Amino acid sequence: MVEVKNLVKNYGNVAAVKDISFTAEKGEILGFLGPNGAGKTTTMNIITGYLSATRGSVTIDGYDVLDNPMEARSRIGYLPEQPPLYQDMTVEKYLGFVYELKKVKLPREEHLNEIMDVVKIKDIRDRVIRNLSKGYKQRVGFAQALVGNPPVLILDEPTVGLDPRQIIEMRSLIRSLGKKHTVIFSSHVLSEVSAICDRIVVISNGTLAADAKTDELSSITDDRRKLSLAIDGPTSSVLSIIGEIDGVMKVRRESAEADNVCRYLVEYKKDKDVRRAVFRAMAKADYPIIDMRDAGKSLEESFLHLTGVTKVERTGKKGGKR
């Protein structure tokens, strides 16, 4: 549906995007993850045709965004980082304008009503956009992207600046839209991307750092796994018993939870599951396991690992917005 091939974008001497390729299939929610200034916004601006690429190509449903701009753009709904709203219009007039601008053929009243229903702005339809709260403005921006029912939705950090409840609403909205649309959605918040997306594309410093299914991302970076345990028993003997189990690489006490109950962190080899062994050993020694959970390799850690935080020396957006 969306195919990005060898994309390069230079601003003067600064390379904002260096050779990025990925594809998003129909009905897929693609998370676009990277620290600020990594080139997310620039890439999205190129996909939507707002900017041109220095090299490389983007095709939407088989139409190249440069060779067939009208065909390609009519298939995209774009919500930029700052929603493109005309402050002096009412919500309804604004959506009507977008409807006419995009030359939508669907029945007008019905279509706009449906969109306003989906993003829940029906009760503010007569209000002037300037006077709306940030959350409502974001929703109106979202509504704008949905006008014309485009098969591809490009959302640039749609949850930034919203309050926690609005963020949850926005996420469930994106998830529900992902059933019918191809959604490419950028964020620098990891938990968000992992909660919503089927696939994650990580970019860092303008290059592709990873492209994987959400649940695979954590496993592609390391061969260690971690286990977090709360055990009721004397610390020294717990440590020594666990340390002797085959496959355990490292064990340490993390914190005290209650009388005699401590939390331990166990590292073990990925191909050697030690959980059963730990259970049996603790049962044998009569040290009850209060809690056992997979401390995995968290997505957060993979992300830091992939994007090499220490390398991200640049701040700001590097002109990515313009």
Add this chain to the structure above:
Amino acid sequence: MFAIFKREFASYFTSPLGYIVLAIYVFFSALFTMLMYYGTGYSYSIADAIAPMLYFALFIIPPITMRSFTEDKKNRTDQLLLTAPVKVSSVVFGKYLSAFALYLICCMSYVLYVLVTFLIVPDAVVEWGVMASALIGLVLLGGAMLAINLLYSSLTESQILAVVIGMGTGLLVMIYDNIVMSVESVISQMTSSDYSAVVLDKLSVTAHYQNFISGVISPANFVFFLTWIGLFLFLTMRVLDKKRWA
């Protein structure tokens, strides 16, 4: 294009701008008509009341277009316009036509004055032909200035800057003839011959305008203004396109 035209035109009247421009314009056009048309017992033609609007038009036009693109850049609505399935030319024409429509309404105030005069003053002499010619001149002049001011608004993000440069251009257009004359006289003195800068003369906006005021409708004058409009609208489109390639 029509969607953009409609929105832009409506936005003149959702803010005070459209009303202010109209009010100022009508005030001055009425003033000139009173002084130079009614005040002289209709001995002058209405064209004489239209003529001084030249100076006025040069200064009222920059505020009309100052928001056209600057506002879009500030609110990021240019992202909406430029990623919609719409050609850049449609965006520019839509914006231009909406500004032009506002200006046209301003100019039509003269028609109202003359119609009223014609209907209620029995001995009024109305030279319809001259009036039409003068109005066409005024509209074309405004169209040309709107085009160049639209370009300015596409070049900057600041409305103030767009207006200041626009008014500077207006000033230049006003004193252009004098500049050319001084250049000619200086060169004449230096070469002690009768020098005339033919090409520079032909570029005088006011001279072309004056022809319309005196009732002369010649293709050359039309071509001059239409070329000007076309050139600056084209440049505006290039500026918008250039951003994509920056």
